[in-house]
Amino acid sequence: MIDRKALWISITVLLAMLAAGIWRFSMLPDWHHLPLDGPASKHAVNGLVLFISPFGLFVATVSMYGRKWFAAGSDEAVRPWRRWSTMFVISYCALVGLMQAFIIARSLGYGLAVDRMSFARIAMAAAGILLMAAGNVMPKLPGLSMRLRCLQLDPWQQNRQLRLSGKLMFGLGLSMVCIAAFLPLLPQKILFPLILGPCLAMTAALLWHRVKLKREPSPRP
Amino acid sequence: MNLVFKALSDPTRRQILQLLRKKPMTAGELAEHFPVAKSTLSAHFAILREADLIEASKSGTVITYMLKVSVLEEALLAFAETVGVGLPKAMPLKRATGKAK
Numbered sequence: 001m002i003d004r005k006a007l008w009i010s011i012t013v014l015l016a017m018l019a020a021g022i023w024r025f026s027m028l029p030d031w032h033h034l035p036l037d038g039p040a041s042k043h044a045v046n047g048l049v050l051f052i053s054p055f056g057l058f059v060a061t062v063s064m065y066g067r068k069w070f071a072a073g074s075d076e077a078v079r080p081w082r083r084w085s086t087m088f089v090i091s092y093c094a095l096v097g098l099m100q101a102f103i104i105a106r107s108l109g110y111g112l113a114v115d116r117m118s119f120a121r122i123a124m125a126a127a128g129i130l131l132m133a134a135g136n137v138m139p140k141l142p143g144l145s146m147r148l149r150c151l152q153l154d155p156w157q158q159n160r161q162l163r164l165s166g167k168l169m170f171g172l173g174l175s176m177v178c179i180a181a182f183l184p185l186l187p188q189k190i191l192f193p194l195i196l197g198p199c200l201a202m203t204a205a206l207l208w209h210r211v212k213l214k215r216e217p218s219p220r221p
Numbered sequence: 222m223n224l225v226f227k228a229l230s231d232p233t234r235r236q237i238l239q240l241l242r243k244k245p246m247t248a249g250e251l252a253e254h255f256p257v258a259k260s261t262l263s264a265h266f267a268i269l270r271e272a273d274l275i276e277a278s279k280s281g282t283v284i285t286y287m288l289k290v291s292v293l294e295e296a297l298l299a300f301a302e303t304v305g306v307g308l309p310k311a312m313p314l315k316r317a318t319g320k321a322k
Contacts, residue, residue: 136292140273155278156245159287170292219244
């Protein structure tokens with residue numbers, strides 16, 4: 001449910017990120033060892049890190065674009081969703097594109113003047129702000145009718161589901177901003193599960209809430 | 222944003238929003254909770270609609286209202302309710318919030 005222009009921008013950025021990642025990955029003598037502060041640096045991470053951002057962008061684009069396969073509605077109802085999804089995907093493209101460029105540039109020895117940890121904090125805070133902005137307006141979006149009957153909720157149930165989604169998204173974003181601003185950044189081995197864990201928990205909570213709403217009698221016939 | 226602050230500054234309008242948090246209600250159902258004239262209540266609905274805090278759907282002669290607040294607006298509503306914005310100054314906070322409920 002993103003417009004065609006945003007889809008093409010997203011695909012272009014994704015291919016560019018993937019190509020750059022594969023190129024850098026193929027140049028590594030040991031793919032377990034991607035230097036972080038120039039080619040001779042001792043600080044290194046697994047080379048597969050180069051594919052996390054493209055994967056994230058792929059998931060975001062497919063989930064935003066693919067919403068139209070599951071949901072339908074009048075033009076009036078779809079328009080705000082399209083605007084919201086487009087805003088999210090384009091901002092996410094810019095963010096992950098910058099992150100990928102920074103990692104590759106630093107591993108080649110460029111941009112060493114920029115502090116790595118400061119950049120990581122700014123990127124994390126920016127991702128958090130993006131989630132907060134998207135989550136904040138989510139409850140204002142109109143309900144769409146689902147093509148699959150098992151996913152169908154009435155307007156009031158959809159309203160409640162969107163309110164919960166918005167709050168969870170906003171909360172996740174706020175916690176990311178707080179971590180970036182106040183807490184010491186943890187090693188990647190811990191940091192990724194720490195972010196991925198709440199994301200999966202949020203998805204599970206939303207599914208559970210949808211099932212719960214479906215079982216409840218609606219206040220309106 | 223001014224419209225949102227204006228809408229949330231009134232205890233009656235905040236109470237309408239609190240009632241709509243539980244379930245969608247018709248104008249008549251909402252009117253049962255307030256000892257005010259219907260025209261006054263209609264003015265409150267108009268302000269809430271203008272601020273984009275509620276959504277109205279009409280079927281026949283019945284208008285059903287549904288909550289449509291963003292996360293920050295909901296937080297602002299909770300804050301205004303806790304502080305007791307728009308209530309008489311002499312009224313203690315606990316009594317004021319009790320009365321609002």
